[in-house]
Amino acid sequence: MGFWKWRGKSRGRGAKVTRRYPVPLTAHQLWMVSLSAPVSRDRTASGTTLYPFTRVDDDRARSWLADQWEITTRAELVDRLDDLARTGYRARAHRLTGVAPLAWDAALYVDITRRGFACGMIAEGDAWTALKNIVPAVAGTYGSWREYADHYLLGRQVWRDGLRGTPDADFPAPQAVADAHLRALLDPANRSSPWNLAPWDAIRQPDQPAARAR
Template sequence: MALTRLREWRRPKAARRYPVPLTMHQLWMVSLSAPVSHDRGASRSTLYPFTRIDDDSARRWLADQWEITSREKLVGRLDGLARTGYRARAQQLLGVAPLAWDAALYVDITRRGFACGRITEHEAWTALKSIVPAVAGTYASWQEYADHYLLGRKVWRDGLRGTEDAGFPAPQATADAHLRSLLDPANRASPWNLAPWDAIYQPDHAR
C-alpha cells in the first residue's frame, strides 16, 4: 500500500499538464460526472479525470468496465448512451427515463477516453457540449439531476442481480453519502457549488 501511494505521488499533477482553469460552462459540463467520480484521486475540476496523470488507469478502466479498447468502441458506446442508454430500461420498468444516470456515465467515459488518448481534447469538449441541451432542458437544479442519477443507478444495480457483476457496484449508502456531500451548500470543494446549475444558462466566463 505504501509503495502504491509513493508511485501515485511521483506522478505529475494533472494541473501541471493542464494549467488553464476551466470556464464556468466547462466546469458545469465536467461536473455532470461528479456523482460517478467519488474515488480518492478523482478530479472534479478538470477535463482530465484524475488529480495526477495516470493515462494507464483510464485505459484499463475503459477496457475492464466497458470493453472499450479502441476509438471506435468508445465512440459507439458514447453514441449508445446519448441515444437510449440505461434510461430505456427504466422507462419500461418505471415509466421514467432518468437521463442523469446516462449523462454522468457519458461524461465520465468521455473524460477517461480523453485521458488515455482515444479522443483529443477538442473532441472531448465537442462530445460534452452535445449533451448539454438535453440535460439542461430536462432538469432545473443539481438536486433534480442527483435524484434521477440515483434512480438510474438503482435500475442498473437491480439489473445486475444474479450476474457475476452483482458485487461490483459501490454500496448504495456510499453513493447516497457522496451525493449529499456534492449537494451540501457548506461544501466549498463541491463542483456543484462552484458551478451552480443556472450557470449553464448564462454567458460563459472565466472562473
C-alpha cells in the same frame, strides 16, 4: 462525432494534472465536467479538470475503459457514447418505472469521455465537443443539481437491480455510499463541491471564469 490520433505512451505519469493542463476551466466547462461528479467518488478523482484524475495516469484511464466497458478502440468508444446519448440505460428504466433517468446516462457519458481523453483516444477539443452535444438535453430536462442527483440515483438503482443474480452483482458500491456522496455534492457548505463551484444555472448564463475551491 469524430475520433482522432492516439497520443501514445503516458507522459509525466504521477505529476499533478494541473501541470499538464494549467489553464482553469470556464464556468461552462466546469458545469459539463461536473455532470460526471456522481460517479467520481475516488479520492484521486478530479472534479475541476477535464482530465479525470488529480495526477496524470493515462494507463489507468485506458485500463478502466477496457475492464469496465470493454472499450479498447476509438470505434468502441464512439459507439458507447452514441448509445448513452440516444437511449442508454434509461430505456430499461422507463420500462420498469415509467421514468427515463437521463442523469444516469449523462454521468456515465461524461465520465467515459473524460477517460477517453485521458488515455488519448480523443483530443481535448473533441472531448469538449462531445460534452457540448449532451448539454441541451440535460439542461432542458432538469432545473437543478438536486433534480439531476435524484434521477442519477434512480438510474443507478435500476442498474443495480439488473445485476442481481449475475456474476457482477457484488460489483457496485453500496447504495449508501452513493447516497452519501450525492449529499456531499449538494451540501451548500461544501466549498470544494464542483456543483457549488458551477451552479446549475451557470450553463444558461454567458460563460466566464469558473469559481475556485477555497
